[in-house]
Amino acid sequence: MxxxxxxxxxxxxxxxxxxxxxxxxxxxLVTVFQxxxxxxxxxxxxxxxxxxxxxxxxxxxxxxxxxxxVPTTPDNLVWKAIDMATELHRSQGGAPLPMIDIRLRKGxxxxxxxxxxxxxxxxxxxxxxxxxxxxxxxxxPLAARLGSDxxxxxxxGTMLGTGRGEQLVPLLSRGTYHWALALNSAGLSTxxxxxxxxxxxxxxxxxxxxxxxxxxxxxxxxxxxxxVAKYLANDLQAPALSLLPQLRRTLNxxxxxxxxxxxxxGSGPTVAFLCESAEQAVDVADYVLDTGVATSVAVAEGPAGxxxxxx
Ligand code: ATP
Numbered sequence: 196m197x198x199x200x201x202x203x204x205x206x207x208x209x210x211x212x213x214x215x216x217x218x219x220x221x222x223x224l225v226t227v228f229q230x231x232x233x234x235x236x237x238x239x240x241x242x243x244x245x246x247x248x249x250x251x252x253x254x255x256x257x258x259x260x261x262x263x264x265v266p267t268t269p270d271n272l273v274w275k276a277i278d279m280a281t282e283l284h285r286s287q288g289g290a291p292l293p294m295i296d297i298r299l300r301k302g303x304x305x306x307x308x309x310x311x312x313x314x315x316x317x318x319x320x321x322x323x324x325x326x327x328x329x330x331x332x333x334x335x336p337l338a339a340r341l342g343s344d345x346x347x348x349x350x351x352g353t354m355l356g357t358g359r360g361e362q363l364v365p366l367l368s369r370g371t372y373h374w375a376l377a378l379n380s381a382g383l384s385t386x387x388x389x390x391x392x393x394x395x396x397x398x399x400x401x402x403x404x405x406x407x408x409x410x411x412x413x414x415x416x417x418x419x420x421x422x423v424a425k426y427l428a429n430d431l432q433a434p435a436l437s438l439l440p441q442l443r444r445t446l447n448x449x450x451x452x453x454x455x456x457x458x459x460x461g462s463g464p465t466v467a468f469l470c471e472s473a474e475q476a477v478d479v480a481d482y483v484l485d486t487g488v489a490t491s492v493a494v495a496e497g498p499a500g501x502x503x504x505x506x
Pocket of ligand 1: 264265266270271272273304305306307308309310311312313315316344385461462463
């Protein structure tokens with residue numbers, strides 16, 4: 196029996212600058228991503244039967260954190276990624292591929308602003324890269340079609356993302372950063388958070404913006420988490436707080452517990468606290484959980500790698 200296992204890493208945005216809405220409804224982003232040790236695992240069992248037509252996915256099961264909220268149908272980004280890569284393989288005259296059973300173990304919160312679904316899609320692309328000999332260069336365009344965060348989660352590390360976040364340049368970063376993550380089961384819809392930001396800016400055109408990434412880039416080079424903490428910024432934090440005001444209490448609790456800084460991750464509702472050590476991250480996570488301002492907590496370190504085959 197052949198089983199391929201791929202690891203999907205979560206991300207945090209150290210900086211998320213959101214431009215004005217474009218004609219097509221998308222917003223231009225300037226973002227600095229860091230991949231985290233927090234991960235999902237994707238186990239793919241290659242069956243004896245192969246097929247030259249239709250989906251190669253026979254079944255998809257999901258267990259772990261927030262599993263009931265994750266589809267087990269072709270809507271799952273993992274399934275979509277497999278089908279897209281299969282289509283590419285067949286269009287290039289590739290041999291029939293084996294059917295597969297997929298088991299996804301979630302460790303990344305769903306709809307938490309940590310790119311869990313995107314990372315799973317990236318892990319599925321890595322599996323297809325192995326099964327159908329598709330290079331990273333050929334996987335990247337598929338990743339961009341699957342979602343704005345998929346290219347970053349494929350590559351990992353620390354990167355500047357522009358466009359919709361899919362145009363990537365590596366950023367130099369020294370050291371390891373320790374995070375306490377406050378998860379919230381409430382969930383926030385990413386499009387709703389962007390619309391709320393547009394409404395807030397229409398009402399208050401002088402609203403503060405995340406600005407450029409010069410200071411953050413220099414801080415990342417220094418490797419000093421105290422410096423990096425000064426420049427964490429997220430334009431989606433204000434709309435996320437307006438949609439879920441209790442997140443303010445979460446931010447306050449982490450800072451009271453001694454975190455260097457807290458920031459809403461992506462479109463939220465996860466709040467990420469940068470800490471000066473792994474021990475402090477555990478203390479902050481414990482305090483936030485005890486105070487009752489998070490549904491659950493996790494600790495993680497970054498930068499981690501991108502989606503990768505393991506074992
Ligand atoms: P981002 O940070 O990229 O905005 P997110 O972390 O907020 O993403 P996801 O966890 O990626 O959100 O999931 C958003 C929605 O996508 C879920 O509510 C779920 O219905 C759907 N979805 C599809 N595939 C997956 C998957 N493999 N894991 C989790 N959710 C998935």
